[in-house]
Amino acid sequence: MTPPLFARALLLAVAGAPESHYVAGDLEEEFAQLCHCRGRSAASRWYLRQVIGSLPPLLALRIRSGQLTGVLLRAVIGIGLPLMALDRLWCFVYSQIPLKDGTGRAPEYLAFNLVCIGLAAALSAPPGAAGAIASGCAAAFALACATGATPLPYTALVILAVVLIPCCKTVRARRRRL
Amino acid sequence: MPKGDALGEFEQLVLLAILRLQKDAYGMRVRQELSDRTSRDVTIGAVYATLDRLAEKGFVDSATGDPTPERGGRAKRCFRVTAAGIGALDRARRDLANMLEGVVLPHPRGAQ
Numbered sequence: 001m002t003p004p005l006f007a008r009a010l011l012l013a014v015a016g017a018p019e020s021h022y023v024a025g026d027l028e029e030e031f032a033q034l035c036h037c038r039g040r041s042a043a044s045r046w047y048l049r050q051v052i053g054s055l056p057p058l059l060a061l062r063i064r065s066g067q068l069t070g071v072l073l074r075a076v077i078g079i080g081l082p083l084m085a086l087d088r089l090w091c092f093v094y095s096q097i098p099l100k101d102g103t104g105r106a107p108e109y110l111a112f113n114l115v116c117i118g119l120a121a122a123l124s125a126p127p128g129a130a131g132a133i134a135s136g137c138a139a140a141f142a143l144a145c146a147t148g149a150t151p152l153p154y155t156a157l158v159i160l161a162v163v164l165i166p167c168c169k170t171v172r173a174r175r176r177r178l
Numbered sequence: 179m180p181k182g183d184a185l186g187e188f189e190q191l192v193l194l195a196i197l198r199l200q201k202d203a204y205g206m207r208v209r210q211e212l213s214d215r216t217s218r219d220v221t222i223g224a225v226y227a228t229l230d231r232l233a234e235k236g237f238v239d240s241a242t243g244d245p246t247p248e249r250g251g252r253a254k255r256c257f258r259v260t261a262a263g264i265g266a267l268d269r270a271r272r273d274l275a276n277m278l279e280g281v282v283l284p285h286p287r288g289a290q
Contacts, residue, residue: 002250015223019230023222025245025252026206032248054223061227 003031004044007051014055016062023054183235185270191216192228193267196238196257204243204254205229229257237263 002008011027012020027050034043185193195211196203205225212220232238243254259267 022255025249028250029248030206050221053221057223057227061230
């Protein structure tokens with residue numbers, strides 16, 4: 001007997017790669033036992049309740065292990081970088097048209113992408129030396145992009161995010177080790 | 179003792195469940211043991227999140243078992259309490275015993 005497909009798909013989507021394997025196996029084993037004792041509909045209700053109740057802790061587990069921030073980083077870079085490239089291309093095309101030169105795109109558009117990338121990079125950086133290097137690179141990248149295109153408050157926000165978040169992480173990790 | 183090495187209430191229950199189950203301590207059995215003995219509605223996600231935290235602290239370690247057909251061909255992850263985990267449980271028990279020493283618990287209804 002198979003558990004409700006929707007609930008199982010939801011569980012596999014939310015739980016991280018190693019946990020989802022074990023959690024789904026455990027639930028399936030107990031589901032089969034419950035099907036024999038209480039019937040399929042009661043077992044399905046139990047399965048759904050277990051999945052819904054398990055989502056917050058499994059999500060928190062995924063965030064803690066850094067898996068979700070990695071996914072977030074890839075998603076933001078995957079969307080943010082092409083959008084920024086498109087924005088620069090659009091500006092270039094406009095600059096080549098007579099009487100349209102100087103019509104820049106709204107700086108908030110670019111700044112929002114930069115803030116997202118900076119935040120995602122900072123959140124994804126692990127504590128320690130690797131995190132410091134990653135956040136340094138992210139800060140340099142954000143600074144290089146931001147100086148040419150965005151007003152100062154946005155630049156400052158990006159730099160603060162990419163420097164402060166890994167620093168806080170490193171301090172917290174050191175405290176935990178002590 | 180660092181603050182991170184202290185055991186929370188649910189962590190203590192999970193460690194005790196693993197000790198009770200011995201070689202049969204994997205997610206589903208731990209969840210059932212907790213549900214049966216504490217009358218709590220425990221979810222499997224909460225059990226795994228706690229086990230992960232305990233493993234991070236070095237209080238449990240795990241080994242992957244064989245896959246079985248009733249689990250949809252998935253392997254189980256069996257847990258074992260480490261010496262550090264037993265030490266932490268012992269400290270928690272001593273702390274509780276010290277705090278309870280000389281205290282007469284009033285009846286829950288009388289305390290209202």
